[in-house]
Every structure is written in structure tokens, then in C-alpha cells.
Amino acid sequence: MSEMSTILARPVAHRGFHNPSEGRIENTPSAVAAAMERGFGVEVDVQETADGQALVHHDYTLERLVEGTGSVISQHSADLVKLHMKTGTDKLWLLQDLLDLVQGRIPLVIEIKSRVVPGAQADFVRNVVDQVARYSGPACIKSFDPDMLSVAKAHNPDVLRGIVADSARNKQDYARHSRMDRFILRHLLHVPRTRPHFISYCVNDLPAPGPSFWRKTLGLPMMTWTVRTPEQRERANRFADQMVFEGFDPEA
Template structure:
């Protein structure tokens, strides 16, 4: 399967077209509406609730952007849908809510967040939601195991791997060395079989995404583009950017 042309046709708004100064917070409904208005594809994150729902949120815990506290996995979908984003009247969405909101008007790039413990319930719920959605959508994850789950559960869905050159910073401390090593250099590619790669701009260029792009024909997205310097790197080494904090039209 080849990645669809629309995946790289337009810049991808990271967690929607958000602007905290204007009161539009990442992954909330207003960010999705703004991306639709700008005709940008929407990258979003999904997390698992206690009762198996796919919630649109990046963080594993409440509190950075929302009211409340505690892990999302310990709360039901109903509880999470009542959570309000700070200094707004908007609430957290489910993936189904987001699909209804954008209604196929712009592409959707769904990142499956993972605890790297082999739990595939989030992919299963994603498959259930997308079974009745006809808009353009792809899935991706940092976790090669979730990639395999996407491949097995939704074989017709375009899937991508989110990657970087090293995994030694604090964010990855929760993983074992073996888990981190398994993610290096896209060496899982022959089993996960990604259709595209999303790579950290700070570590471009790099051999693995170059090979994926130029030898195997996988489109390369670069994340997260916030500066003109990063935009120039993405233009040189990738096919499209996942951006935030500025307008790609300027």
C-alpha cells in the first residue's frame, strides 16, 4: 500500500491549529475547527480511558492544560468528557466526537499514545470508530507494537511510525533499554511495515528516514516545526511538516 497523496499535500496542524494567546488549546474542539477553517490536516493524540474509549488528549495525566488531576486511564469517558480545558468552556473530546466535528473536511492524522505494555485496546476502539468514518485518515505511533496492532486490526488503514534518532532523554526513561533499542534506526520496519515516517526535525537528516524515503518510497513528515530554521530543515529533508505556533501561509 502506498501512502495517499493528501498526506503530504498540505501542512499538518500539530494537535489542531491551536493558539493559547487566543484561548485555543491543543487537541480541543476549537483547535480542530480552526484547522478546518485554514484547510490544514489535523494531527491529534488519542489516549485510553478506564472504560476503553479513545480520548483526544496528548498527556497521560490531567492538569497541564485542563482542570483536574489524575491519570486518564483511571477515569471513564464520561468523567473525561466533563473535564474542561483551563480558562475555556470547552471539554475533552472522544475520537468519535472529533470525527463528527471535522466530518471529512480535512485529513486526520491520529497518533496512538502507548504505555509500551502490549495493551491494544486503544487500537481496537480506534478501529471501531473509524469503521463508520469515511473521511481521510491515517494512524501512527511511536510504539512498534501498536504499529503491528494497527496492521493486524486495520490492514487497509495507512499507518506510520513516529520516530527519532535516539531515545535517551527523560521522556523515554520509563522504557527498558531493550525497548528503546528496538525503536532505533527503524529496524522494526520489515515487521511493522509503515507506509510513512514522521521524524523529529531536531534529528534530521538521519540515515534511517533517508532510506525509508528514498529507497522504500515512504513519505517523510517532520515534527514539530516551530521556527523558520526548522521549517527550512523540513523543506530540505522531508515531504511535509507537522507545525505549530505560526501560519504556514506566511
């Protein structure tokens, strides 16, 4: 079985198998450990810190989940990992901590969060790619930012990479993008340049012409996010090869 097939073999827990009522916050060691207990893959997010490290955290700021304030990019990793989550016993942690915990026991899907800036945070992307390249278990990176994929491809084309996308119609989410940019992102027209190994597309926007075309033409496997309802699960089964799920146990 190829590494990509291994990653797609089981449902992928969105930010870990988290449940705040049980003290497991998204993207924390507890959430990842719960996914490992059930044999699910895990999708996590990484943000760049002031010293270029990869913090396992979704938001660009701390306030929603962490006993801290301010932006991630403005603070050093040594200070960030001292901060506790607002619920449970976990602290913030780094990508290397995650890799050390999992040790190849489940697949990892690592989404690199983009600040949409010139240069595509190239040093940060290369840092993440190097960590994944050294890791001995099944793992891949993905991003909404095609320029980040281009950096990853140029730095180490063997590290599995995927493009994350949706209909790009929410103008708030795509405030920094022109109408043409959104059209390109929606239909994945950058694929000849970025050459992703897989597509990660919003379940509510499937089926869609762009991902369907590349899936058929290049054989790119389809991961879909974020599946929360029976209706979304049915859509995932029809149009994707695997789902990123949240809020339920797919095997219950």
C-alpha cells in the same frame, strides 16, 4: 490522488491550530475548527480511558490543561468529557466527537499514545483502528510504539499507519527502553515487521540514516515534527514531504 497523498498535501497543524491567548487550547474542538477554517490538516493525540475509549488529549494526566486531576487511564470517558479546559470554553472530547466534527473536510493524523505496557493496549488500538476504518474522510494513525503498529496491521492492514520516531537519545523519555530498544527505534529496524505506510520523524534529528534508508528503499513518505522556527521549516523542506507545524501560520 491517493489517500496518503491527500494527507500530505497541506501542512498539518500540531494538535490543531491552537493559540492559548485566543482561548484555543491544543487538541480541542476550537483548535481543530481553526485549522479547518484555514484548510490545514490536523494532528491530534488520543489516550486510552478506563473504559477503553479514545480521549483526544496528549498528556497521560489532566493537570496541565484541564480542570481535573489524575491519570486518564484511571477515569471513565463519561466523566472525562464533562471536564472543562483551564482556558477557553472547550471540554474534553472523544475521538468519535472529532470525527463527527471534521466529517472529511481536512486530513486527520491520529497519534495513539502508548503507555509502553505488555500487550500494547491491543483492544484500545483495535478500537481506534475500527473508528478510523468507518470514517469516510482522509485519516491515518501513527504511534511511537511499533507493537501498536503491529496490532493495527494485524487487525486492519488497510488503515494507514505511520511510525513516530526520533533519535531516542533522551533517557528520560525512553526510561523503559534498553539501549538496544532505542537503537531499533532510532533506525526504524522494526519496519519489516510493522510495515508502516509513512514515517513521522523529529525535525531536529533530520537527516538520519534510518528514515532516509526506508524512504529511499520502500518509498515511504516522510512527515516531520514539530516545526516551529524558520530553520526547522528549511530542514523540513529539505528532508521531508510534509511538516507538522506549531505556533505560526505557514501561509501568512
